[in-house]
Amino acid sequence: MTGKISSEWLAVIFSLAVIICSCDTTGSKEQVQIESEPAISCMKVPPRFGSAAVTGLADSAVYRGDTAAGMVLIPGGSFDMGADNEQASPDEYPKHTVRVDAFYMDITEVTNAQFQKFVEATGYITTAERMPDWEELKKNLPPGTPKPADSLLVAASLVFKQGSGPVDLNDYSQWWNWVSGADWKHPQGPAGNILGKENFPVVHVSWDDAMAYCRWAGKRLPTEAEWEYAARGGQKNAVYPWGDEHINMGAAKANSWEGKFPYLNEVRDGYVKYAPVKTYPANAYGLFDMAGNVWEWCSDWYNADYYQSVANGKSVNPTGPQKSFDPQDPYTPKKVLRGGSYLCNDSYCSGYRVARRMKSSPDTGLEHTGFRCVKDFDGK
Known part of the structure; x- marks a missing residue:
């Protein structure tokens, strides 16, 4: 099944909708409309609606190779975490001092080849490859949410579809299709x-x-703190991983949406959708794609007020709040994502800013969502 999300399914999507990118603060027409409709954001993305059950891995199913290969040591230090410019959203305030110990980080996002080795070694089945469990789903929905048609409760994921003209940016069904058979092996669908x-x-x-x-x-x-610290590359209060030069100035610095979202992409960076890792320059720590390409999961729960709770004094190796709370969607626990994707631009989203905070439910997987790993430094 491929196509525009039905009205019944869309009702569930809006109930579970997650903000992946907050509105900009430029006073655009879209922002005024959104402020008048607080339940709808300028860049809401529906969760994938997967089963809450996670396939376990045996303790013996651990990679035995060089786990530090493809990683770089990020030196420990202190930095000011949070808002850097006028595009900042409320959950990026207040800016506060954080210290993190040294750690290793993957220099790229985890690739298809790396993930395939994992699947071949473990037999792991991803969320998108499993049928959604309605009994689990409704636990994180507002009371009374109707069950969608059984024909929609299939192993599927959400795939981006470029439009042909301007659309209501509050209606993300205009550019997301619920595609049966879409998963990590088939990013656009089974074909x-x-x-x-x-x-x-x-x-x-x-x-x-x-x-x-x-x-x-x-x-x-x-952690969210480690991710932002690494993305900043040792720079103080820079807006982007490369500094303060706007993303659309000069040579291509990241994979983003250049033009008018979601129908006109000028492709100045060379790619309509996501790009191979290492396509664009690394930051000062040697990390690629810390802006754009695909969103990256962090370990922390998301809480809109978390920065306020840690603003007094210095946080040392913070691991985030104990539980999630999103006032715009209080029924669904969410984890943090960082870094933006190929769908971000300033008229719709500035997710490539190092301070931008995003969130989504742990069972969400979309065509623009990935991750990278870190590893503790043992001091040797």
Whole structure:
């Protein structure tokens, strides 16, 4: 099944909708409309609606190779975490001092080739490849949410579809299609595959999938603080991983949406959708794609007021709040994502800013969502 999301399914999507990118603060017409409709954001993305159950891995199912290969040591230090410019959203305030210990980080997002090794070694089945469980889903829905048609409760994921003209940016069904058979091996649906794209970031992976991969690889997901610290590359209060030069100025610095979302992409960066890893320059720590390409999962729960709770004094190796709370969607627990994707631009989203905070339910996996891993530094 491929096509525009039905009205019944769309009702469930709006109930579960997650903000992947907050509105800009430029006073655009879209922003005024959104402020008058607080339940709808300018860049809401529906969760994938996967089963809450996670396929376990045996303790012996751990990668035995060099786990530090393809990683770089990020030196420990202190930085000011949070809002850097006028595009900042409320959950990026207040800016506060954080210290993190040294750690290793993957220099790229996890690729299709890397994820395939994991699947071949473990037999793991991703969230998008499993049928959604309505009994689990409704636990995170507002009371009284109607059950969607059984024909929609199939193994599927959400695939981006470029439009032909301007659309209501509050209605994300205009550019997301619920596609049966879409998963990490078939990013656009069952007719496609990843042959020749071994060096592209793996997508359609949920937080649960990313955690399973990390466990197998002997690594973990970065905390939100570690991710932002690494993305800044040692720069103080810079807006982007490369500094303060606007993303659309000069040579291509990241994979983003250049033009008018979601129908006109000028493709100045060379790609309509996601690009191979290492396509654009690394930041000062040697990390690629810390802006754009695909969103990256972090380990932390998302709480809109978390920065306020840690603003007094210095946080040392913070791991985030104890529980999730999103006032715009209080029924659904969410995890943090960072870094933006190929769908971000300033008129719709500025997710490529290093301070931008995003969130989604742990079972969400879409065509623009991936991850990278970190590993503790043992001091040797």
